[in-house]
Structure formats: structure tokens, C-alpha cells
Amino acid sequence: MILVWLIVLLLAAGPVAWLLDRRGSQWPRWIALGALAIDLVLALILWTEREAHVSISNQGMWLADLSAPWIPRFGITFHLALDGLSLLLVLLTIFLGVTAVVASWTEIRERAGFFYFNLLWVLAGVLGVFLAMDLFLFFVFWEMMLVPMYFLISVWGHEHRVYAAVKFFLFTQAGSLLMLIAILGLMFIHAQQTGVVTFDYQQLLGTTMDQTVALWLMLGFFAAFAVKLPAVPFHAWLPDAHTEAPTGGSVILAGLLLKTGAYGLIRFAVPLFPDAAQAFAPVAMALGVIGILYGAVLAFAQTDLKRLVAYSSVSHLGFVLLGIFSWNAIALEGAVMQMIAHGITTGALFILVGALQERLGTRDVRRMGGLWATVPRFGAVTLVFAIASLGLPGSGNFIGEFLVLLGSYRVNVFVTVLAALGLVAAVIYSLALIQRTFHGSANESWTAPDLSTRHLVTLGAMIAVQVWLGLYPQPVLDAAGQALQNLHGFGEVVAVVSKG
């Protein structure tokens, strides 16, 4: 039942926040924060239960499972389930949700009620995506993320917000459409073979079909997930959307929406069509490497700070794609770790850039430089996350990238070597970020207040999580490993994981 509460709480808190806006602008943000705090407690309860669950028995795929008939005629059920992988992403969602609310605290002054309504509903959609085990339900949640996000960008965004919002919508929607067709196709094939009409994930697993058909259906899923991830060349929506969105929106976009793409690949695209995915793996791995290098070079060239961070996401998620399609225990653990670490690092960088924009009124690095003297705490914290972003050991990003490469090495040496060059490229753009803003000579004389205590607490927590992920990632690896073990897939994944 806790799974439903996680989502329903946010869905309910949304309208309340909206309605109470007229009582005063502080109400919506407190309601949003309160709802997320309760969610966080619930998720932590699930986390402790997971550890108990592990110690009692290692059987059963799900830590929590809930199924209720919804549209029985088409075999559609309201099926939510949670394993270690989902749990990690749920925790990440709620954690980043809290940081997004805190980051928006003073930034959003107009129509705050409607803003937090949208924020909460996006988060509810993301939670649903991570929990739904019925493909129809999954699709509903998938679409549910989209509309509030569209509003977040188009109403509270920056200069070119409408352009960015429409672009975001069109790209995602095109992918979603292909996925919908693939879902229906899979359902029909399954129905033809077994006579059972169902959208249930577990029942659809292992559906046998013609190789060509499987490849096309897999590509339908891949299209939706590759756009969200994003994989080059489907990334073009991302820099605009991330740059134009308000800070809270950028945090959720980079931290969470991108992860739904990666999650979809791990949970659906590969397990539902293992053979097709294996056949497609070289292409996907190549796309991953292209993303790593292409995104990094583009990030370096940007003069808009938010665009720089946005393109760095393309590069980081390239590692995720590479890891997923290497499909062995080490690479997959790396991909999951990279998803979480990237969510925190990039989320923090967007918070910092947003706060900087709030103070200076610009994101143009050509007008910055030498800001360390003005706002030293700002500089120090940004430095920490820039370093995490370049994958320095001791950060979660390092664990993620290293495991991905270690895992992909045994699949394809050449691709791994190319991807490893991304580590150099990451240094180049991450240091450029610091050099152009906080170091160097001041191009204009700014006076600005340093980071507020509110920000310091939030970012401090994010640093703590990063260091924890970097130095003692075992709990995360265990939680994910247990879930990955149960995944259908190709290659050695099951065998290799179960040894661990």
C-alpha cells in the first residue's frame, strides 16, 4: 500500500498547494516540502524493510507488490511493484524533489501555487514510471510527467521558454508514440500466442516472436527511451529545455526525467526483447560513445552556463547507455550508479547556476570570471561538484563511470578506449566551467550575496551523498544488484551477478 501512498500523496498535495496559494505565497512551498518529506520517510521505511527482506529471504522478485484490476476488459491492471532498482530511483526522485523545492524557494514569485502543483505532479509521474509494472499504466505515468513539465518550462522559464517547451514536447511525444505502438504490438503478439490479453510486465516477459518483429518493437521502446536519455542524435531538445527551464525544472529534468529513459531501457527495452537488444547492442554502444564525446566537446564550447551543464549531461548519460548495452553485472551496476550520481551532481550544478543567475541576472560566462573573491562559498561548492562531474575518485560519478568502462571492456575493448577519452574531455569542460566563472580575472565587478544557509544545507547534503556514494557505495550496489539479478536479458548478466 505504501507504493500507492507515495504517488497519491503528491497527487493530492498538488491541488492543495494550488488552492492555498491565495492564502499567501509561502503556503504552496511548505505544502510541497511537507508532502515530499512524508514521502521521504515512507521511502526510507521501504529501504529499511528492504534490508530486513534481504536478511530473511532472498526469494521473490519484488520487495513490495500491489495489483488491482483497472480495465479488466483489456487486461489492464493497476500494478505497482518495487525492487531494489526502483527503490533507489524512488529515493533519488524524492531527494531531488526536495532539493528542487528548496531551490525554487525564492526564485518562483509568480503563480507559486500552480508552480508547485506542476512540480508535485511531475514527481508523481516520475515515481509512477519507476513503479508501474503494467505497460499501459507505465505509459499513463510516462505521459503524466510530460504535461506538467511542459508548463514548468513554458510558464516559469527564461527568454525562449515557449520554443524550448514546444521542442521538448514534440521530441518526447514523437518517441512516446512509437513506444505506444510497440506496446500495443507486443500485447497483440502475446494475445495471439496465448489468448491472454494483458499489459502486465511479468506476463509479457519471454514472449517469443519473429526476430524482425522483435527488433522493430524493441526500436519502438528504444526510440522513446533514447529521446529521454538522451542519446545523440536525439538530444537536441535537451539543451534548450534545460537552459530555459526554471531551476527546479532543470533539476528535475536532468536529475530525474533523463533517468526514466535509462530506467526504461534497463527494465523494458532489453528484458522484453533480449535477442533483439543483443543484436542492436553494438549500435547502442556506439551511440553511447558518440554521446560521451560529442556532448563533452559541445559542453566545452558553450558560453551559457546552463547550456554547458546541459551538454555535460549528454556526455554523462552516454556512459549510462554504454553500460546498459554492455549488459553485464559490472557495467549495469555502473550504469545505475552513474544515474544516481549524475542526478545529484548535475542537480546540484543546476541549483548553483540557477542561484548564480538569480544574483547576477545573467548566465553568460563572458560576463563572469573571478567571482571567487566575491562569493567564495559559491566557488568552493561549485568546485566540489565540478570535480564530481569530471569523475574524480571519491565521488559517485567515478564509481559509475569506472564500473561502466570496466564492464564494457570485456565486451568491446575499442569502444571502451574511445569512451575513456571522455574522461579527458570531462576534465576540459569541468575545469572550463570553474575557470570562466570563479577563477580568472573579473570581467565585470559584481556584488552579490554568498550562498544562503538554505542552499548550504541542501548542497551540503548533496555533497555528503556524493562522498558516501564514492567511498561506500555497497548499499546501493547491493540494492541494485539484487534487482539486476532478476532481470531478463542477454549474455552473462544473470550468471555474473548471482556470484556476487
Added chain:
Amino acid sequence: MPTRCPVCGAEMVDLLWLVPALSLLGFLTLAMAGGWFSRKTIALIGVGSVGLSMVVAGLVGFAFIGSSDSPGQPHDQILWTWLQISGFGPTIGFYLDPLSLVMMLVITLVGFLIHLYSAEFMIDDEGYRRFFAYMNLFVVAMLTLVLGDNLLLLYLGWEGVGLCSYLLIGFWYRDPANGAAAQKAFIVTRLGDVALAIGLFLLFTHLGTFNIQDLMARAAEQWPVGSSLATIAAFLLLGGAVGKSAQLPLQTWLPDAMAGPTPVSALIHAATMVTAGMYLIARTHVLYSLAPTAQTAVAVIGAVTLLLAACSALVQRDIKRVLAYSTISQIGYMFLALGVGAWAAALFHFTTHAFFKALLFLAAGAVIQSLHEEHDIYRMGGLRRALPVTFWTFLIGAASLAGFPLVTAGFYSKDWILWEAWASPLGSPWLWGAGVTGAFLTALYSFRLVFNVFFGEAKTEVGSRPGLMMEGPLIVLAAGSLVVGFLEVPRALGDVSLFSEFVRSVLPSFETTASITTELALQIATMLAALLGIAAAYILFLRRPGLVTAVTGTVWGSALSRFWIEGWGLDRLYDTWFVRPFLWVAQTNKDDLIDRVYTGLAWLIRQFFAALHRTQTGQVRWYAAVLAAGSVVIVALVVLS
């Protein structure tokens, strides 16, 4: 009975973790709460934490050597399992054996002295707290590098020292040139690090562990000598080593790294971090024994680097750049030693070099500060009376660097390397010749500094004079630069082998067949090279400076000297071949060509839409005409086809 800690009762050796942890505590305190502290408190924490690390390291060292039941037994202290996935289980664990013990002692001792010196040297700097925080963090990372019991933890330290190096080179961040130097250092060394990382992937994939001892045992078991996997792995690790240790072809970052404060140059870019490559190869020497090609490459890289860098050191005007090139050259000696299998000699040269090069940098810093940030040696001069302590200590350092016979530590370590370069089964007269030529050049440029800076006429007025906190470390380091050498004295000159005996269990030596007369003859050649170099320096730079200007005045002379000053043109080469193309690509694609495709598509659709839109005029005559024309076309198509 194992030695026990008088305070906590734990076995002394088990306090190993405290060595890095104490410095880490210093860093954390300064980073998180330092804003409230006075300068005095900051110095106390910054210097004190490393001082405590040094004390504990010393105690651990005594316990390690002195424990009666198992003297010199390696000790692996596992703190926790870092990550564990299907047989992949590197730990956070520290490994103490003679090799890591020597490294740890040198790092904490020299590190402490440099911290102490910095407390005075940096006193007027606005970033006092930031400086000590970074320095403490560096010590932590460096200790992790040498103590890590597996390659992944070593890699953590490896990247960590790289980060601190970047932060400290760019410490005075307001000058963009410092930022550029800092970024260059990080990026160039990262190139090497990628090679190292790929090496780690290879080793783990084929041998299934990251633990260094297991790894070496399995490599020796599974890979025959000369096997291609061993060779590739050794070359990949070498890639990391040449980046970090500033050897050819990745040495270009080190001269620029002198942009950082001088204590940083002393600690990171002379005594410790830049020798990490030497440590890595010594630590994995079993692998190199399996890969003779790679090991030969190490020797050749060392020999060539030591010569090229010595030539460059000879012509620099900036005192710190002379020392930087000298560092590259001296690490070249260490690589030469590694390449001929003289592992212990490399470690010994690291130890003596840490003393005399840290000393030279710190003394140079004192000179620079006394002369109001003057770096140009031709604008110095006559300082031996104004700064006596600095002069005498610098002289000792330079003599040690030059390998002044019999009394300096540098002589014994360099002589050992040269002897092995000749006598080792992997050695050759060519390698020996390169080393001896290098020894001559080293003496020449060392005393070029001494004569230009401390002799002759005073050219710049002395402002402040170094205080006790700066002179104290100079004196201690000078003492070290003399006496450390007596730990290992060759057969012909007294036959002491304390050092090589101590590390023999980790770094084996080979039986020599060469006679003692050959050894003595070679030693005399080495001594002559050093003495001739000093004499030449005396003539060229003090008695007859006209000779030098006559040579550099000619077309060829000036061209050659410019070429050497620029470090053999490698910077320009890399600029043309790598930096500019990268910048060009980045700049050209700034707006993302792929995005252009989409916006182009959107534009086409809008045009199409506009065209269709225009047909909707609302005029019936127009519609009728189009209808008629369309019918005609269709009928024509039907009829004609």
C-alpha cells in the same frame, strides 16, 4: 612482542590508518570551519595535522622495523570493502612494506617541513586557509597513493594528487595564466591517467583482482615473459607514469606548473607527486619483468628525458623553471634506474631527491620573496652575504643535485643508478653514457644557479629576510641532503648497504658479475663529470661570462638556446596538432550541427505549411482553376502513360 601504542594499547602498526586520517582531519577542519579561525590557528591546524601524521608515521616505521618476531613483515590493514560485485572487491586498505614505508616517511617528513615553511612564507596571502586546506588534502591523497593495497585505491590517490596539483598551481586564481597552467597540468596528466585506467581494466579483466600483491602473483603465474598482454599492460601503466612524472612525451605541463606558490612546487612538483610514476612502476615491477620491451622503453624514456630536460634547464632564466626542468631530468634518472631493473636505486634517488630538490625550491622561494617576487636569475646576484643561511643551504642542495663526490647524498644515489645502468643485465654503455653526460649537465646548470644568484654583483636590493620558520626547514633539509646518502655506499668506497638490504624483500636486486675495479673506474668517471660540470660553470658563469654570450650570440647558438628554452618545441607541436584542432572543432560546432538538422526540418515544414496556406485564398475562381488544371494533369498522365 609487537610494539604497542602507549596511549591506546593498539598494536603500533595498526595505527597506520591514522597517518592519512590525521591530515584528512586537518583538511576537513580547515575546509568546513576554517572561516572562524585566526591565521595562527589555521597554521597550527594545517601544519600540526601533517606534523602529527609524521609522528605517527615515524612510530609505525619504528614498530615495523623493530618488531622482533616478524621484522619487515608486510602489513595489510583493511578498513572496509569499497565495492563488491561478482568477484570485483577492492578494499579501502593500506599496505605497509619497506617500499611504502620509505615513501610514507619521506612524504610526511618533507611534507611537514614544507608546511612549516609555508606558515611563514604564505602569511600575507589572502587565501591562507584555502592554501593549507589544499596542502593537507594533497598529503592525504599522496599517502593514499603509496599506501593503497589495490590499484583502484592507488588510482584514487593518483587522481587526488592531480586535483590538488591543479588547485595549487592555480592557487592565485586571478591571473588567467595561472589558471591556464593549472588546467594544462590536469589535462595532460589526465591523458596519462586514461592510459592507466585502461591498464586497470585490462589487468582486472584478465587477472580478476585489483589487489596489487595478488595481481603480481597471478601475472607471474599466468603470463610468460614477453607475453603480449603483459607488455600492453606495462605500457599502459607506463602511460600513466610518464604523465604524472612529467617524462617524455607528456612532460610539458611541469615547467608551467611553476605558476603555483613555491612551497607547492617543492612539495608536489619536486619531492612527492611527480615521483608517483616511479612508485607505480616500482610497485608493479613484477609486471615489467614480464615485459622486457616495456622495461626497455622505461629506460630509454628516462635516458632521453634526462638529457633533454638537462639541456632545457641550462638555458632558462627563471629560477623556478630551471628547477622544474631539473626535476624532470632527475626523475629521468629514476626511470633509467627502473628501466635497467635497479628498483632500489630508483627509490633511493627518490629519497635523496626529495630532500635536495625540496631544499632548492624552498631556498629559491626565500630568494624570490626577499627580492620582491624576482624570478630572473640574471637580475639576482651577490646574495651570499645578504642571505647567508639561504646561501649555504642552497649550496648544499645544488652540490647534492650536482652529485658532488663523497659528501653529498645526490652523489651516492646517482652513482648507484649509473653503476647499475652499466652493470645490470639490462644495462648498456649507451644508457650509462647518457647518464654521465646528464651528470655533467646537471652540475653545470646547478652551479650556473649558484654563481648567478649568490655570487657576482648584487643587482636587486634585498627586501625582507626569511625568518626562523623558513630557515629551520632549510637547515633540516640541508642536513638530509648530506647524510641520507650514507645509507648506501658502494663497495669501493666503504660498502654500506643499509638501504638496499631494507627494501630487498620488495625490490630485489641482481647479482653483479662486474669487478670492483670496473666499479671504481666508473665511479671516478661519475665524480669527474660532476667536478668538470662545476668547474665549467665556474668558468662560464663567473669568470668569463663573455664566452656564453659569444655562443648564444651566433645564429645557431641563439636558435638552439631558444629551442631549448621552449622545451624542444613540444608545446608548439601539441598546440598545432591537438589544442587548435580541438578548439576549432568545438568552436565550429558550438551551435550543435545535429540541432541544425532539426531546426532545418522545422523550417522546411513551416515553408511547406506556408505554401499550402497560400493556396487557401477563398476565391472560388482560383479553386476552380486549380481543380481544372489538376484534372488536366491527371488525365494527361493517364493518357500518356
